[in-house]
Amino acid sequence: MNSFDTSLSPKNIFLRDRVLAILEQYTCFSDATVLEVGVGCGRWASLLAPLCQEYDGVDTNPERLAMAREIGLDNLSLYLGTGEALPVQGPYNVVLYMNSWHKMGFDSTLAESVRVLSPDGIILIEEPTDRSSFLDPKLVSGNPEYDTKMQDLRRGAGYLETQTQVDLVENGPFDTTKQYWVLKRKH
Ligand SMILES: C[S@@+](CC[C@H](N)C(=O)[O-])C[C@H]1O[C@@H](n2cnc3c(N)ncnc32)[C@H](O)[C@@H]1O
Numbered sequence: 001m002n003s004f005d006t007s008l009s010p011k012n013i014f015l016r017d018r019v020l021a022i023l024e025q026y027t028c029f030s031d032a033t034v035l036e037v038g039v040g041c042g043r044w045a046s047l048l049a050p051l052c053q054e055y056d057g058v059d060t061n062p063e064r065l066a067m068a069r070e071i072g073l074d075n076l077s078l079y080l081g082t083g084e085a086l087p088v089q090g091p092y093n094v095v096l097y098m099n100s101w102h103k104m105g106f107d108s109t110l111a112e113s114v115r116v117l118s119p120d121g122i123i124l125i126e127e128p129t130d131r132s133s134f135l136d137p138k139l140v141s142g143n144p145e146y147d148t149k150m151q152d153l154r155r156g157a158g159y160l161e162t163q164t165q166v167d168l169v170e171n172g173p174f175d176t177t178k179q180y181w182v183l184k185r186k187h
Pocket of ligand 1: 037038039040041042043044058059060061064081082083084097098099100103104105
């Protein structure tokens with residue numbers, strides 16, 4: 001099973017702060033209720049939950065959720081479920097997809113995200129770029145695993161740029177290996 005470093009290492013603090021800088025443009029993060037869809041073993045939960053009011057995480061993988069539970073923060077709640085049919089009601093000021101968006105069915109996932117989003121809330125999606133180590137450098141075009149991952153990433157990015165339920169208010173690269181989108185509900 002894939003497991004991530006959840007410590008407050010200099011690298012994680014750097015990654016946390018560049019995400020926080022974006023979130024704080026749109027919300028007062030210390031007052032925010034946050035949902036992370038595809039929370040995994042809680043890498044981002046351990047970095048962000050201490051800084052907000054409430055942090056809920058949903059994931060399909062019970063083993064990863066068990067690891068996330070070990071973080072043991074009072075304001076962290078974890079649920080087994082899918083992004084396509086969220087087991088939570090919200091409302092959330094922030095809904096996060098940290099490297100998980102490409103794994104989900106886009107239409108139902110976005111509809112669910114909008115359902116649980118507070119009226120002025122934001123959705124932040126972070127995804128690997130096609131230069132990410134997530135795309136194992138040993139894999140090359142023509143390899144079915146590589147091609148499927150590339151297709152998923154490109155489909156996800158294309159979808160976000162054309163869908164109609166939310167406005168795309170900001171997007172860009174974090175660096176060569178990570179990109180992001182910020183979305184708000186259309187009013
Ligand atoms: C690459 S991991 C990212 C985990 C975490 N967000 C992070 O950045 O460390 C993607 C996570 O999405 C979860 N996932 C996959 N499909 C999902 C779905 N349909 N609904 C919710 N979570 C899903 C996986 O179990 C996995 O934990």
